[in-house]
Amino acid sequence: MAELGHQVLGMDSDVDKVHALNSARAPFFEQGLDDLLAKHTATGRLRFTASYAEAADFGDTHFLAVGTPQLHGEQAYDLSHLFNAVTQLAPCLNRPALIVGKSTVPVGTAARITDLLHATAPAGQAVRVAWNPEFLRESFAIRDTLNPDRIVVGLHPSGGADETLLRTIYAALLDRGTPFIVTDLVTSELVKTAANAFLATKISFINAMAEVCEAAGANVHQLAFALSHDVRIGPAGMQPGLGFGGGCLPKDIRGFMVRAGELGAGQALSFLREVDAINTRRRSRMVDLAREQCGGTLKGKRIAVWGAAFKPNTDDVRDSPALAVAQTLHQMGANVTVYDPMALDNARKLYPQLDYANDATAAVEGAALLLHLTEWPEFSQLDPHHLSGRVASPQVIDGRGTLDPVHWREAGWTYRSLGHS
Ligand code: UGA
Numbered sequence: 113m114a115e116l117g118h119q120v121l122g123m124d125s126d127v128d129k130v131h132a133l134n135s136a137r138a139p140f141f142e143q144g145l146d147d148l149l150a151k152h153t154a155t156g157r158l159r160f161t162a163s164y165a166e167a168a169d170f171g172d173t174h175f176l177a178v179g180t181p182q183l184h185g186e187q188a189y190d191l192s193h194l195f196n197a198v199t200q201l202a203p204c205l206n207r208p209a210l211i212v213g214k215s216t217v218p219v220g221t222a223a224r225i226t227d228l229l230h231a232t233a234p235a236g237q238a239v240r241v242a243w244n245p246e247f248l249r250e251s252f253a254i255r256d257t258l259n260p261d262r263i264v265v266g267l268h269p270s271g272g273a274d275e276t277l278l279r280t281i282y283a284a285l286l287d288r289g290t291p292f293i294v295t296d297l298v299t300s301e302l303v304k305t306a307a308n309a310f311l312a313t314k315i316s317f318i319n320a321m322a323e324v325c326e327a328a329g330a331n332v333h334q335l336a337f338a339l340s341h342d343v344r345i346g347p348a349g350m351q352p353g354l355g356f357g358g359g360c361l362p363k364d365i366r367g368f369m370v371r372a373g374e375l376g377a378g379q380a381l382s383f384l385r386e387v388d389a390i391n392t393r394r395r396s397r398m399v400d401l402a403r404e405q406c407g408g409t410l411k412g413k414r415i416a417v418w419g420a421a422f423k424p425n426t427d428d429v430r431d432s433p434a435l436a437v438a439q440t441l442h443q444m445g446a447n448v449t450v451y452d453p454m455a456l457d458n459a460r461k462l463y464p465q466l467d468y469a470n471d472a473t474a475a476v477e478g479a480a481l482l483l484h485l486t487e488w489p490e491f492s493q494l495d496p497h498h499l500s501g502r503v504a505s506p507q508v509i510d511g512r513g514t515l516d517p518v519h520w521r522e523a524g525w526t527y528r529s530l531g532h533s
Pocket of ligand 1: 216246247248249250251308311315348349350351352353354355356357358359360361422423
């Protein structure tokens with residue numbers, strides 16, 4: 113928002129984060145974000161506070177971007193952080209304001225937030241609510257935010273003035289021709305969960321094909337490449353392998369199923385249960401292949417794991433397929449050493465029982481098997497000739513299909529990949 117030319121005050125209840133952000137340090141790794149923070153904390157267009165009162169006093173428009181994770185031990189969304197934020201902001205809203213939800217929520221949440229604000233904000237009905245779902249991908253966050261493929265805005269029936277305000281806020285993007293799609297509130301909430309459900313389904317579709325390819329002795333990477341030339345299918349989101357993880361797709365398909373069930377439409381989304389099951393099976397399949405390559409038992413075997421982040425170019429390890437596999441191998445008695453270019457600190461906090469190496473080469477030292485589980489570009493640039501002298505046994509399983517099989521085999525490695533065994 114500061115880059116788009118606005119005066120911005122960021123609010124977070126965590127004072128340590130606020131302090132870091134005011135010093136232009138993001139509390140997570142996202143390429144280019146620290147530079148952008150430095151730029152706009154310097155221009156004075158961006159600063160951060162932990163005070164709801166200050167935020168309410170400062171803003172005409174309040175974007176709610178609070179996390180909505182999965183409830184611990186359940187499939188539904190945990191909305192407590194979001195409602196906590198609204199509950200604390202509301203008593204400070206003394207003048208007209210537009211509250212714009214960005215968080216991914218079960219359909220109907222915007223209506224609940226509207227009721228809560230009208231009941232508890234001193235400005236009452238003068239506090240308006242709109243919903244503006246977020247479609248950015250981690251690791252492309254800045255690019256996706258400054259060049260979105262669409263802006264979706266959900267409005268109350270009387271939201272004409274809210275639309276005008278949001279068009280002004282996004283004017284720089286609209287001038288560049290970004291589609292601006294106006295819907296009612298419930299539709300805008302559903303656009304987001306439907307988008308993530310579709311993306312998850314596409315990935316699980318190609319991974320289901322991988323299962324069939326394995327059974328038939330076919331090559332799923334060639335299959336995906338051939339399919340991708342049909343413009344109705346396309347290449348994006350068709351990378352077969354270890355499946356999806358992260359803080360969004362897994363919990364969004366689950367939360368979506370729960371909400372549809374509450375609405376009496378659970379059957380409509382029962383296919384998402386299968387999407388989830390296909391995704392989980394990729395992790396089990398990787399563990400099975402590893403055991404097979406280790407001669408039927410993992411006990412005491414040294415296994416190197418390349419990758420801990422849920423995907424490359426992030427330090428996010430939430431529901432990371434790579435770490436889930438590493439942890440299972442550890443539980444089955446293997447000695448697992450993990451390396452990741454960015455996510456080691458976060459991985460160590462979550463799985464202190466695993467071993468960690470400071471570079472990709474050190475990780476493979478003495479290993480009976482190497483697993484390539486997150487496709488960081490540096491892994492496909494490493495020379496397998498150089499690595500083969502360091503391992504106990506030159507065997508690799510490529511969980512992401514981005515290592516060059518010819519190159520690895522020429523260097524004396526046994527190369528296997530998910531979907532082409
Ligand atoms: C996802 C959506 O792509 C965004 O549009 C959405 O805004 C975001 O969730 C959100 O709800 O906030 P993200 O979680 O950053 O974004 O990650 P993706 O790039 O979609 O990747 C998700 C997972 O799928 C990763 O584990 C990735 O390795 C895996 N993946 C992705 C595949 O296995 N195959 C593919 O072809 C693509």
